[in-house]
Amino acid sequence: MGVVILGTGSCLPAKIVTNHDLEKIVDTSDEWIQTRTGIRTRHVCGQDEQTYNLAVEAGQRALDAAGVTADEIGLIIVATMSSHTLMPASACLVQRDLGAVNAFAYDINAACSGFLFALDLGYRYVQADHGMKILVIGAENLSSRLNWSDRNTCILFGDGAGAAVVGYREGKSGYMGSRLLSDGHLWKLLYMYAPKSSNPQIVTDDHPGTHIVMEGREVFKYAVKAMEDAIHGVLAKEGVALDDVKLLIPHQANIRILNKLAERLAIDKERVCINVSEYGNTSAASIPIALDEAVRSGRILQDDLVLLCSFGGGFTWGATLIKW
Numbered sequence: 322m323g324v325v326i327l328g329t330g331s332c333l334p335a336k337i338v339t340n341h342d343l344e345k346i347v348d349t350s351d352e353w354i355q356t357r358t359g360i361r362t363r364h365v366c367g368q369d370e371q372t373y374n375l376a377v378e379a380g381q382r383a384l385d386a387a388g389v390t391a392d393e394i395g396l397i398i399v400a401t402m403s404s405h406t407l408m409p410a411s412a413c414l415v416q417r418d419l420g421a422v423n424a425f426a427y428d429i430n431a432a433c434s435g436f437l438f439a440l441d442l443g444y445r446y447v448q449a450d451h452g453m454k455i456l457v458i459g460a461e462n463l464s465s466r467l468n469w470s471d472r473n474t475c476i477l478f479g480d481g482a483g484a485a486v487v488g489y490r491e492g493k494s495g496y497m498g499s500r501l502l503s504d505g506h507l508w509k510l511l512y513m514y515a516p517k518s519s520n521p522q523i524v525t526d527d528h529p530g531t532h533i534v535m536e537g538r539e540v541f542k543y544a545v546k547a548m549e550d551a552i553h554g555v556l557a558k559e560g561v562a563l564d565d566v567k568l569l570i571p572h573q574a575n576i577r578i579l580n581k582l583a584e585r586l587a588i589d590k591e592r593v594c595i596n597v598s599e600y601g602n603t604s605a606a607s608i609p610i611a612l613d614e615a616v617r618s619g620r621i622l623q624d625d626l627v628l629l630c631s632f633g634g635g636f637t638w639g640a641t642l643i644k645w
């Protein structure tokens with residue numbers, strides 16, 4: 322195989338919003354939010370801070386960690402559902418700001434599963450062309466996509482970005498495989514409309530706005546089951562036992578989903594990465610941020626088996642197994 326993650330990076334905006342700050346905006350309490358979600362704080366973009374700014378910073382840190390220069394990168398993929406611009410893709414602005422003069426660049430949107438789907442793409446490019454190095458980024462400015470008067474959603478999400486450089490190393494086992502899935506039937510349980518149509522032929526009086534709408538209880542049920550199935554799926558496909566996995570890095574949706582997932586898998590909490598209390602749900606950014614923290618703190622060492630899993634709007638979900 323030999324396709325590996327050469328380095329990781331992440332970036333959180335400086336501004337922190339606490340649950341007590343939210344008490345001043347909607348009818349909620351720190352106690353309710355902590356009990357139901359495990360979230361204490363979230364980082365939120367400041368004025369003039371956009372999705373691509375976070376992506377650039379995370380990307381640069383991943384390049385530095387990998388010992389790779391921007392001009393060595395052949396492709397930049399940004400997974401996001403909160404790009405500042407629909408056109409150009411955030412990835413193009415990242416390409417510009419990093420000075421990645423030899424890279425082509427595009428965005429993908431698979432909601433909270435975006436990073437896993439983008440990583441899978443990166444893996445396949447490198448598998449086909451061992452000379453390629455790819456910058457895969459998950460970046461979100463979800464604070465710009467929330468209805469701040471809806472207490473069901475505005476308390477859950479945060480902003481941030483995480484990145485990984487994917488490349489080839491002779492003789493290393495690297496990336497092992499993925500089980501990725503989507504099902505559009507239940508999209509109305511978790512969605513965000515595109516901007517209202519400006520075509521006068523299209524009547525859009527019922528357009529609810531460009532913000533996240535969610536049926537929390539239903540999402541909860543599907544999220545746990547889907548991630549559990551995807552994990553068992555990829556482990557079976559790769560012939561690996563869960564006991565042999567050093568660290569599980571799930572999408573940081575909320576603590577109750579993570580606890581339930583750990584309980585259903587019967588995996589020791591010590592082997593599950595959890596940072597949702599600090600950052601909230603950062604959608605496509607949550608897995609690469611947690612991965613970067615795990616790498617930098619020494620929780621992941623060479624040859625460790627690492628399992629990533631996600632669930633998000635679409636629905637989209639999956640699990641990815643990596644030999645570090």
Ligand code: ACO
Pocket residue numbers: 348349350353354357358433472473476477511535536537538539540541544572573574575577578602632633634
């Ligand atoms: N503060 C205070 N009360 C609230 C708040 C709030 N922020 N939000 C809802 N409530 C109230 C509701 O209005 C309701 O009141 P009522 O009984 O008077 O009608 C009560 O709390 C219970 O509401 P539920 O929605 O039933 O609360 P639940 O225990 O299900 O918790 C939550 C809600 C946290 C959203 C939960 O359903 C959940 O975790 N769902 C998963 C959704 C999720 O994580 N989505 C993220 C995107 S998808 C992903 O990333 C996997």
